[in-house]
Amino acid sequence: MAADHSTTHFQRFDLPQSFDVDAALLDERYRDSQRAVHPDRFVNASDQERRLSMQQATLLNEGYRILKDPLRRGRYLLELQGYRFDDEHHTTSDTAFLMEQMELREALGEVREADDAFAVLGEIMERIDGDLDQLLGELRQQLDSGAAADLQQAADCLTRMQFFRKLQDEAMELEVELEDELA
């Protein structure tokens, strides 16, 4: 018995297909639907119902994970419109962007030597947050427009956001390490 793969995650939560999502509504729909299908509700049910429950609960978790994060949601919207991402070959010829990546990488690498490592790291993290916010604004415009050229821009935008997201993760890891060492 196949799970319903033709349903989009938006349909799954009965939400309009758009980049802007009502976060509170998404949360509510997610919780309500999990209440109906979670395996905990089917512990004594037949094997068939248990399998289906697990499939459905898994799909709900996957849908929620994707829709609640703007980056994943943006990527998903592009995929729904036929755009294929090739993670192995993401390149950008935007030299300004590449320069900034290198600078940020170097800055992260030098944090430990700084007199006030936490303050320096904090500044870097704020900068990355700011970059991500700006790109998020651009992404929103490009996705809302729907024009093909804008979709390509949106894809580029997402690629850049992914780079920043990765840097953000590294910065947070570094912060935790510094806190551990300080203790």
Add this chain to the structure above:
Amino acid sequence: MALLQISEPGESTAPHQHRLAAGIDLGTTNSLVASVRSGVTDTLPDKDARHLLPSVVRYRADAAPVVGYDALAAATEDPLNTIASVKRLMGRGVEDVKTLAEHLPYEFVPGSSGMPLLHTAGGDVSPVEVSAEILRTLKTRAEESLGGELAGVVVTVPAYFDDAQRQATKDAARLAGLNVLRLLNEPTAAAVAYGLDQGGDGITAIYDLGGGTFDVSILRLNKGVFEVMSTAGDTALGGDDLDRLVADWIMQQAGMQAGASHVDMRRLMLAARTAKEALSEQTSTTVVLELDGTANWTGELTRDRLDELIAPLVEKTLGPCRRALRDAGIRAGDVQSVVMVGGSTRIPLVRERVAGFFKTEPMVDIDPDRVVAVGAAIQADILAGNKPDSEMLLLDVIPLSLGIETMGGLSEKIIQRNSTIPTARAQEFTTFKDGQTAMSLHVVQGERELVDDCRSLARFELRGIPPMVAGAARIKVTFQVDADGLLSVTAEEQTQGVTSGIDVKPSYGLSDNEIETMLRDSMDSAAGDRDLRRLREEQVEADRVLEALHSALASDADELLGDAERKSIDAAAQALAAVRRGDDYREIKRAIAAVEQASSGYVERRMNSSIRSAMAGHKVDEFNAP
């Protein structure tokens, strides 16, 4: 024509039969069983009114194993045969044990499949069997207290337990004859016990320092929904380790020589633990150490000195706390309440440091030794079906990333840590030799890049791939993690639609065959016949299927079923009911499959319909709000 069942509006037609269920906290140092009776949840005591059961099993030649206080009493005289803290060995391999063995006085012998066995006077036993003895004792206690057979139990595990550790726990429960309704994470169980979901949206941190393991979980609680945001921990850090630090100090003070006997080591550990516990109430305590062959040593240990000794380990627990906060995407100040779990959280220094870290006074009202069992009992009651109107929902996460070994010994992550479970990921593989019909996948658990730095979970050997030109096969492998946090793998070759057979070879666990053998050996001969057991299993499943179908049809056959479909479902159900009375388990199994096939569309529609009405339910409420 089917008989009409008249019932009160709003009442289910299914009989409300109270099923006996219990929650079990299988702890490193102590274990407990709890149950909900007449709306009250409490731990169940033994006949001497003791609620805790020391997780100690003593093996003897030619006599049944002894579990609990009596075993504990023998621990100092008979250390090799008295197994304590077996939880530390669950899901661990021979190599791990070598590191742990410095502190453990037992004799290990290698078993099959990388699992170490404990060599005792009662035979060579696996940690799974030792745990089963503890669970058996609790099962008996519960059944005697509650006056009947348990329909099912919820067994708790540290949130940070990996797949092998969880599977070992489930295997132990099966061996003990228990029907495990759910493996529940200990911090989540504690959150359930405190019922913090009642107070509106809030973020809670659960700090669980048990005898052998440390967990910290961050949960968002709101109107019955417990959503775990992140979890972190250390499965080799607990109260036992604090004892060791105190023991080292005593050893030094007492001028005890290295290489002391097992018996003396046990006495030392006991003295250390007693002193540590006393200092939670007093600011100073007298330590008395009895050793073989020398006069007793006495000394004074102050709370200040204790704090100095244990401070580094207490600090160590804050590392996972930071990681959990980071993974949850919040700051310490965002945490509104903190719950303390585990006996070691009685230590004043621990409470201080945790309060300082989260900037809030921790909640300690419920006995930290009992809170996990209580939470498990509450969930068991619901899962057994005793509370059909319960709105409680536990959304837990997988604590460690799962990865597949790829070229060069790298781990390619397929499921991220802190993903809400159940979760799945499908990945496509292909063959590299012409005519290749088999493939092996090595799954590991952990955050590191190299496979060698992660925990090896199992090798999944796919068989029955249709022979093709190299690279032509498209094998879709689905990795599914269930609500217990356990991984299962299925595979299908897409171009020909052929499902692969999969042999699972756990790295640190019992294979299905080994468990089957143990189950068979542990049962008495009357019920031990394999075919008879299979018949019973199929009959139970047949009953479930027919019962579920009956109540489903009663509630929505009119809306969701056309005549043709209804007829074919009825026919299949009748056929099943007929063979169910027979004794051919294969026939029953086939008949069940036929019912599943006939009703698959219907069951799916029902589930989709219940999702839609659950989501719509809210809108109706809002409309009707005063």
